[in-house]
Amino acid sequence: MSIDFSKIPTPCYLLEEDLLRRNLKLIQSVKEAAGVQIILAFKGFSMWKAFPIVREYIEGAAASGACEARLASDEMKTLAHTYSAAYQRSDFNEVMENSSHITFNSLTQLEQFLPVVRNFSRKISVGLRVNPEFSEVETALYNPCAPGTRLGILINQLGDELPEGVEGLHFHTLCESGADDLVKTLVAFESRFGKFLNKVKWVNMGGGHLMTRAEYDTKLLIETLKAFRRRWNNIEVILEPGSAFAWETGVLVSEVVDIVENKGIKTAILNISFTAHMPDCLEMPYKPRIRGAYHEPVEGKPTYRMGGNSCLAGDFMGFWSFDKELKTGDPIIFEDMIHYTLVKSSMFNGVPHPSIGMWTENGEFLMLRSYNYLEYKNRMA
């Protein structure tokens, strides 16, 4: 549906409902055809005011800690499947209250928290994140299996028996991947961890299944999942993608505030910042698409860098060409800015924000500000 951008105040992250529904329908159809659970990873998309739409198609949430787990109860109306790189005792009760499944990243964390989970008033299914030591992800920032990684337990750390009380295995090795990558990952996973698969109730295959990308082979995904379940006695399978839900569902609308020139390079300074509002572009790095612009510079056409309105010298990207010279007030619309971009510029993973304090001249600690769940929730919409 075409958007009337004159009605959009800038800057604005803009979700398009029809595009979200298109993704949700596809995810729902995969879930039904494959006989698996597909739950939404909040770390990739947690715009909770859109959850009533999500819930029309998909139940279930994957959380990365206490805040996201509480959001699952609060706004997805479900208990979360929670996995955190490291839980803290101080907020673990909140994790338990809002989770049906809790996955641990290490054997020390399992040992520390299993007794607490066992004493909880309701049953919680416990899992371990394992590392299949295989990932095709080339960008180091996104490769959970890189040598030395802190993510997931290695087979040689587990030995021949799973610790008592463990009901599930979790792996996450994909990132914006195709179904063929899952096929290869399962070969590695089953060759290392197959000996446990008749002893567990569920396998969580993490996220990174970008099934809503145009060229994704959903048929192969469905066949692969069905065959995996057949091989392992109809084991329960869970996928927890984030990106796939919000892939290409919206834009970041900004506008030109000034144009500066230095040694022949023109920069359009915008009312947004790459470092503050599109951090992935600088971290990964990748160059986002701009609606109506040529993605690569075109000889003879007006060509610009886009600059952020922060003081960071590197807060710019480039170059893009346009059919006409840009001027102050022109809209600049960045494509595909709803998954990750939005959560990374609020409170990523719901990781609690550090308090802000002061050590006074009198040797006293002054707490100036601390943050809670509501601040996490209300940074998002």
Ligand SMILES: Cc1ncc(COP(=O)(O)O)c(C=O)c1O
């Ligand atoms: C454990 C885990 N599950 C799920 C996801 C979601 O992955 P994606 O948004 O790429 O589908 C991630 C992403 O980093 C993850 O670390």
